[in-house]
Each structure stands twice: as C-alpha cells, then as structure tokens.
Amino acid sequence: MVGFAWSWVCGDIWFLAQLFISPERQGGSIGRELIERTLDHAEKSGASNRVLITFAFNTVSQGLYIRHGLFPRFPIYSVSVPREHLIGRLHGPQFKCVPLDGEASTLARFV
Template identity: 35%
Template sequence: MTPSIEPIIRPLRRSDEAEWRRLWTGYLIFYETSLPEEVYRSSFERLLSGKEHEFRGLVAEADGKLVGLGHYLFHRHGWRIENVCYLQDLFVDPDRRGTGLGRRLIEAVYDAADAEGVSRVYWLTQEHNHTARALYDRIAHKSDFIQYIR
C-alpha cells in the first residue's frame, strides 16, 4: 500500500513515547541487541530534556504514525572551538525504506547543526549495513578511522 501522506520531520514529543518505543525497539533488533526498561525511560527523558549536552530527538510522522527516528547530540571536540554533532541513532520503518526518509532525517540533523553553528556531523554504522551505507556514501564522506571500544 502506498503511503497517503508525505512524512513530516519534527521534534520528538512526550505524546510520541509509545510509537518511539516501537521504532527504537526495531532499531535495537536490527543491531541484534536489547536494553533494559530503565534505559528506555532514561533515554526518552533525555531526548526531551532540551539540556545543552543531552540527546535530541527527531521523528518522521505520516498518517498519524511515527515512521522514523533520529537521535543526535552536540558535544565539545578537542580539535575545534565549536561543538560537533553526533548522530547516534537513525531508523526508518522497513516498509518506508527506499523512500528518501532516511536522507530527510539526516538532512534535518544537518539543519539543526547548521542552526547551532556546527559544521561537523558524524555517525557510525556497521560495515555490513550495505543498504544504509549506499545512502551515507551519497550524503557524507567516509572516514578512514576505525572505532575501538573498551
């Protein structure tokens, strides 16, 4: 079925919690992980807090339903005077993939960064996430850095 309404990108609202949980769960399942309820509650509150170094949340809404999300934050960087922006999470409902919605969510993060005077936006993905990487290769530059985690 073809979606009847073009999705709008907007900030996350408290009333979005149930749909946000559904999307974020889908995101976590994609990355083969799960998180305890305490992290869901804490993350949702932080996304809504509006505090300087907390997460911010965007959602894509169509037909009265959330169909995508993006979580990002601004933080200091030792090589720059201005902050940088980290796009932590990006997810689009499987039936909406390939419609340009992922690109629109990333561009909304770019717009938020521009509004804050932040020129660098970065994110990570898994090497085998070929579908997402095809988009990322069109709208950003792949870094040569390799991530290490303790």
C-alpha cells in the same frame, strides 16, 4: 512509527546517534528527509565535525550517508567470497610480516 532520527552536539562535534526507518518504508523519501533535518541541526549548531557510526555491512545506511556528504573516515567495507573459491588460493605466496622500526623513512611510507 515509520522512522526517527536523534542527533546531539557537544562543543564542535555533531553526532548522529540514531537514524531508523521501518524496513517496509525504506527506499522512499523518509530517510532523506530525516537526514536533511538532522544535517540542518548540525549546520545551525556551528559544529565543525560531523560524526556517526554505522556497520560496514549496512550498505543502505552507508549509501544514504555518503549521498549526503558523510564519508567514512576509516573506509571499511564488507566483502564476501565463497569458501570454496579461497581454498585453492591458500598454497600461493604468503605475506611476510616484519616489525616496523621507528626510522623516519619507514614512517613516511604511511603518511
């Protein structure tokens, strides 16, 4: 087996449950073909919401999905930096934590 895809529909939600390509076969056209077939399934189902879950550190999967119009709703990206680079920055300005109040002016800043 070189790859597989599994998606399902519930009401107006299409969910890509799994898409796997054997690591030695990634980077070819298998992933593109599988995602196109699953998106065709979504189109034929009439689902108005397309959903999937992938890890932020899986940049290969994220790239494939983004190229096919599946953008993160909560864009969380994996970022790393050597520990030694951060140690020298610990003595600078610190964030001030303040509880939010329920005022409209406060809440409007988050819209």
